[in-house]
Amino acid sequence: MSAPLKPSSLETLPRPSGLAGFAADWASDQRAFKNVSWGKAMMWIFLLSDTFVFGCFLIAYMSARMSTAVPWPNPSEVFALEIGGVHVPLILIAIMTFVLISSSGTMAMAVNYGYRRDRRKTAALMLITALFGATFVGMQAFEWSKLIAEGVRPWGNPWGAAQFGSTFFMITGFHGTHVTIGVIFLLIIARKVWRGDFDTERRGFFTSRKGHYEIVEITGLYWHFVDLVWVFIFAFFYLW
């Protein structure tokens, strides 16, 4: 067996375009992902598995909602707020959506400045992203306390089908956990960027390997995924 080729030599490998090229990349005895580092590929594969986790949650919610003979509580009313005496439906969820989208925007720009090796801007944008994420979690905590105070429990609620509470806490709880982990992840990487670890090639305390600015993009992939999941939760749980 010949030694595996280095990625740099593989990138120039000529490939037919379209499906034939895809099949050639996936043929045996070679790296399938030519110009994608292992870190990025593994984050993508992790995100794929996470897609299935959230897919299962949303399907469980769909089954519960479709199979109950009791009317489903109207999310538009459940998540309405009184602001200055005005009754606004779903407003908190809309604000949370905008906060999360803004965090995705700042994250995308952080990745961009990371590849330009602009240490300060990258770290600052990552910190802003983390701040947006923390705001989102804070608003979610407010939403949970409000609903719990109103009598929503995993086994029942005052407005209708009992499954509303269990699916709500399960889905938003799991998503909120992802956001929280993302904030921690962002803070750790932002600290490394700020310290200049990827310019001085300082070795990581755990892996003892040199880091690269690519980790900013990998962190970004995770963060955008969190936003992506929210798009689906917003559509299926809150708007449907």
Place this chain on the structure above:
Amino acid sequence: MAPVEAHAAQQQHHPIKLYLLVWGLLFVLSAFSYMVDYLGLEGYLRWSLILIFMMLKAGLIVAVFMHMAWERLALIYTILLPPLLVLVFVALMVSESNYVLLTRLLFFGAAP
């Protein structure tokens, strides 16, 4: 420069303008989805609008923010095709849910 970084560096260099544009589009699309609820649209119009805005937002995030549009087909297909199988699962559970609802109505009356 390590090969890993050399690749990444030459790959994902896009103008900031592009990100700002997508950011703006996501804001507008989110506002539209919120308006669907605010205006109280009902039935198939509501559901189709929700799905359209959802897919547009998801597409923009994956394609531009996650850089999927510039990746090789080998990675794109690996990541984007398997989730389609979830739709099979959805179809199975739709059928199952209808059956459960039917039995609930048949054997427990209107309320379970």
